[in-house]
Amino acid sequence: MSFTAAIIGRPNVGKSTLFNRLVGQRLALVDDLPGVTRDRREGKARLGDIEFRVIDTAGLEDVTDQSLAGRMREQTERAIDDADVVLMVIDARAGVTPMDRHFADLLRRRSVPVLLVANKSEGKGGIAGAYESFELGLGDPIAISAEHGEGLSDLFDALVPYAGEPVDAAEGALADAPSAADGEAVEDDPAKPIQLAIVGRPNVGKSTLINRLLGEDRLLTGPEAGITRDSIAIEWAWRGRPIKLIDTAGLRRKSVIEHKLEKLSVADTLRAIRFAELVVLVVDATQMLEKQDLTIARMxxxxxxxxxxxxxxxxxxxxxPAALEKLRDRLQISLPQLQGLTCIPVSGATGAGLDKLMKAGLDAHAVWNRRIPTPKLNRWLAEVQERHPPPLVDGRRLRLRYMTQANTRPPTFALFSSKPGELPDSYRRYLVNLMRETFDMPGTPIRVMLRKGANPYADKD
Incomplete structure (x- = not known):
C-alpha cells in the first residue's frame, strides 16, 4: 500500500458508502440509520492507477467518556493516528453543522493532512452545502456522490500527491482475487492468508478473543450485547503463517430478529462463513452449548x-473436568456429523488456551485440505465391505465398486455403486465415520457423492 487514508465524519454522512466505492465491494454495512459503523474497518482501495489502504470509521460523537459512543470515538482517533491523510466527509445536502465545525477544529490542531469531501453533492441540492463548507478552513471541498460514483476523478487528483508508484492493473486484480469457492480444486498455499472467521452468539466474547490474539484493543468490546454489527477483517500472522481474522456479528435465532440492520448483520456473518476456510465457533462456557450454538455449528x-x-x-x-465431559457428551449426541470436533477451552480475558486454539485451527485446516490416494481408498473400501457388507436390495447384495477423492476443501469423495439410489443413509454415515477414524480426519465435513456406471478413473491411477 502506498499510503493510508482514514474516512471520518459525523454519523450518516456516507462514510461507509464511500469506503465501499473505493474498495469496489460492498464490505461495509450501509443503512439510513445513523451510527451503523462501530468498529474501524480496513480495505484495499483503488482509484484510477493508485492503490492505498483505506479505513472506515464510526461517526464522530462529541463524547470522551467510557460509554459505547466514547469507545467508538477512541477507535476513530486511533485510525486518524494511523493515517497519512484524512478524508473528512460532510453531507452537502444537510450543509455544515455545528458538529462538523467542532471536528474540523480538532483536525486543524493535528499534524495529519486533511481533505474535505462534500458527499451527496449530486444535483442542485448539494451545491449550497458544498460552497458552505469553505468556512471549515480545511481547503477546497471535493464535491462527490459516493452512491452514484460522481466526482471521484477530483478525489483522485487530490490523493495523487500521497501516492507512490502506480499499481499495475493486472497485478492488482490478481492480489484482490477472492478465495476459491466450495467445489473448486485449490491447493493450500502457505504464503496465502487463511480466511479465519470467528462466529457465535452475541456476547460470547468473539471481539475480546480477537483483541487478545492481536495483543491490542483493535476491536470495540464491552458488556453490551451486539456491539459488533458487520464483519471486520484484520491481517495478522501466527508463527509465520498469514491469517486474515474476521470478526462477525453475533447470530441470534431468526424468530427474535426484527430490525433490518440486524438482518443485514446476519447476512454479513453468513457471507463471512461462506467464504472462510476455517471457522472458530465461540461458545460461552457458562451457558454450555445452547440450541443456537448447535444451529450455527450445523450451518x-x-x-x-x-x-x-x-x-x-x-x-x-x-x-x-466435569464441564468438559458434559460438553463432549453433548457434542456426540447433537453433532454426530462433526464427530471428533476439537474443543479448546480458552479465556479471552486472560489469554489462556489461545496458542492451543490456533494450533488446533491450523490442524483442522490441514485436514480440510487433505487428499487421500485412490489406491489407498479402494483397499480400505474392500476391507470395509468384507467386514461389514452393504445391505441386501431385492435379495441381491449392493456392490460398492470404486471410490476416489474428487475434491478437497472439504474432502469430497465419489463412490461408484451398482445401485447408488438404494444405499441407505445409515450405511453412508457408517462409511464417513469409519473414514474419519481410519484416515485421521476428525471434526471436518466430509462429502460422499454416490455415482453409478463404469469407473471413469480406471486408467488414471
Missing part, C-alpha cells in the same frame, strides 16, 4: 468449512 458444516470449537470464559468454570 458451518452445511457450508463445508473446517471448524474448531472455542469454549470461552473458561476461567469462570469451577469444576472444569
Amino acid at each position: 458451518i458444516e452445511d457450508e463445508g468449512r473446517s471448524i474448531v470449537l472455542a469454549v470461552n470464559k473458561w476461567d469462570l468454570i469451577e469444576n472444569k
